[in-house]
Amino acid sequence: TGGFSQAAPTLHNPYKDDPILDRALRRMLPQECYEKVASDLARFGDRVVSEIEQLGRQAELEQPKLEQQDAWGKRIDKLVVCKEWYRLKQICAEEGIIAIGYEKDQDPYVQRLHQISKLFLFAPSAGLVTCPMAMTDGAVKTLTALNLNGKHKLATEAIERLQSRDPKRAWTSGQWMTEKKGGSDVAGGCDTYAINIEGDKYRLHGYKWFSSAVDADIALTLARVVDADGNAVAGSRGLSLFLLRIRDDDGNLNGIQMVRLKNKLGTKQLPTAELLLDGVIAYKIGEQGRGVAGISNMLNITRIHNSVASLGFMRRIISLARDYATKRIVFGQPQAKWPLHTSTIAKMEVDVRGTMLLLLESARLLGLSEAGKCTDVEALLLRLITPVLKLYAGKQAVPLVSEGIECFGGQGYMEDTGLPTLLRDAQVTPIWEGTTNVLSLDVLRVFSGRDNVLQAFGKRVEQLLQNAKTDNEKLNKSKEEIRKALKTLQTLLIKASDSALNDSVRIDS
Ligand code: MFK
Ligand code: FAD
Numbered sequence: 188t189g190g191f192s193q194a195a196p197t198l199h200n201p202y203k204d205d206p207i208l209d210r211a212l213r214r215m216l217p218q219e220c221y222e223k224v225a226s227d228l229a230r231f232g233d234r235v236v237s238e239i240e241q242l243g244r245q246a247e248l249e250q251p252k253l254e255q256q257d258a259w260g261k262r263i264d265k266l267v268v269c270k271e272w273y274r275l276k277q278i279c280a281e282e283g284i285i286a287i288g289y290e291k292d293q294d295p296y297v298q299r300l301h302q303i304s305k306l307f308l309f310a311p312s313a314g315l316v317t318c319p320m321a322m323t324d325g326a327v328k329t330l331t332a333l334n335l336n337g338k339h340k341l342a343t344e345a346i347e348r349l350q351s352r353d354p355k356r357a358w359t360s361g362q363w364m365t366e367k368k369g370g371s372d373v374a375g376g377c378d379t380y381a382i383n384i385e386g387d388k389y390r391l392h393g394y395k396w397f398s399s400a401v402d403a404d405i406a407l408t409l410a411r412v413v414d415a416d417g418n419a420v421a422g423s424r425g426l427s428l429f430l431l432r433i434r435d436d437d438g439n440l441n442g443i444q445m446v447r448l449k450n451k452l453g454t455k456q457l458p459t460a461e462l463l464l465d466g467v468i469a470y471k472i473g474e475q476g477r478g479v480a481g482i483s484n485m486l487n488i489t490r491i492h493n494s495v496a497s498l499g500f501m502r503r504i505i506s507l508a509r510d511y512a513t514k515r516i517v518f519g520q521p522q523a524k525w526p527l528h529t530s531t532i533a534k535m536e537v538d539v540r541g542t543m544l545l546l547l548e549s550a551r552l553l554g555l556s557e558a559g560k561c562t563d564v565e566a567l568l569l570r571l572i573t574p575v576l577k578l579y580a581g582k583q584a585v586p587l588v589s590e591g592i593e594c595f596g597g598q599g600y601m602e603d604t605g606l607p608t609l610l611r612d613a614q615v616t617p618i619w620e621g622t623t624n625v626l627s628l629d630v631l632r633v634f635s636g637r638d639n640v641l642q643a644f645g646k647r648v649e650q651l652l653q654n655a656k657t658d659n660e661k662l663n664k665s666k667e668e669i670r671k672a673l674k675t676l677q678t679l680l681i682k683a684s685d686s687a688l689n690d691s692v693r694i695d696s
Contacts, residue, residue, distance in 0.1 A: 196511040201308045202232035224301045239312045245271040246314030251458035253448045264445040275316040277354035285350045295558030296551045303550035310499030315457040319359040319400035321492030323349045325485030326360035332484045333473050361406035363395040371625045374423035379410040391467040401460040409478045426478035431469035442467040453611025490577040497580035497616040500609050501539045504591030564643040571633050578626040581617035588613040
């Protein structure tokens, strides 16, 4: 009695185990590129299983701490993060998690598809190091888009280091937008002020309410420039974008006090701090008063990364549940032999596959747009798909991971299985980087006053329907239904964006 022990679920190579990723890449990439990418992903998948998974788990078990004073009462604000967290960051550099997205030796869209696929394999094992990676990618994109490379000393160094493959040189970035009064309504909530020292150099004073991965090297943030009379412009047009170093070369904080670390439902591996900015030296980058537009480049990148994380959590719970279904005997046979159980897993699988294809399409469009090879229609589609993908994947993740946890019965609820971490961490994905409602409003922002977006969207759907050649009567009927639904959707979107323009649905209220 009591001698039975249940065989645990096995984590298989997430690339070889994925039912759709390899097939999709084979279809989307030129043959030669496909072979190169597939071989890197298959090798990396082995590394996830043999090394990365344990590091990520340890980061969950050994959570960050903040030591604010030394034994003698001196304020030190020392952030203590486990060595596995640092090792994971080094692995990101070695594996080119950021670099791949920017390398130019392949066809324009190949690098983003490669990078996003690699991140997808990494995300559920990464101990949330994917959060600083998202912001780091967003920072490279933002600094590059502002054309600062070679023109601005710190920005030039940052662009090189943020995508470095050398762990000793590699930097990461933070993204400090949210304040106590508002995270969605950044413009309404921002009470950080910038006082000019000289040229583009300022001192920042304010309080940032959520600052994740605060072990980073640089940050992008928003503040209001104070003029010679001590006044600052209110609202969105008063916000400017700033670049700063968090610590100097000796590791001393740059006019920053870490007030406390957040006590969170999940993302416990990740140090998220409240920061008092008390004279931080920062550089205004981009045009004054165009801070929100400037940081949007970062938002759109981190929103794609966020979708990768949502999908990664969903894929991980399904693949563990599938494996477990062959091992757990219920009522005399493995779960996998019970149709009711397999149909539960099948339903999750279908949901995830659709979102996965949308993610890969966004990566393709992102790569094309960055190479300047996007048509106008494709550029609009990318702008449209990004918030839709983020909100949809985030919204899907929590119920789906919860369903997946249930597949393990009581064991799914046990901390030492590591499974509850997936559910806790999934819960953040619909919240940060824009909540579902805020992103719905962003979709309206895209449609607002731009009939060409509707046309672009309609054209792309029609193109896909035509490509899906079929003589099957049932599928032809579905196509007709999709066409009808598209017409209705277009009418609804026109109405909604008209209302947005007429202020009856105010984007800024
Ligand atoms: C594991 C992976 C994890 C990922 C990393 C996680 C770590 C970081 C966690 C965070 O949560 S960081 C903070 C994230 N914060 C948000 O996502 C804020 C959510 N709120 C919004 O997105 C609001 O819609 C917004 C702050 C943008 C509203 O601000 P405004 O100033 O009221 O917007 P307004 O006036 O409509 O737009 C100003 C300009 O920006 C306009 O350009 P123009 O002036 O040229 O017309 C807009 O078109 C432009 N804009 C706004 N959003 C845009 C955009 N442009 C392109 N893309 C967008 N998404
Ligand atoms: P609110 O804006 O108060 O939103 C509350 C509710 O109101 C939501 O349901 C929202 O959808 C709804 N709402 C808001 N506006 C509208 C509207 N116009 N119409 C309809 N509904 C609306 N921020 C950073 O800047 N940097 C970070 O590194 C960072 N890290 C984070 C880490 C964690 C773990 C978490 C949880 C948050 C982090 N954030 C960070 C903050 C995050 O981006 C914000 O919490 C998020 O954007 C929501 O803002 P808020 O908390 O002010 O909520």
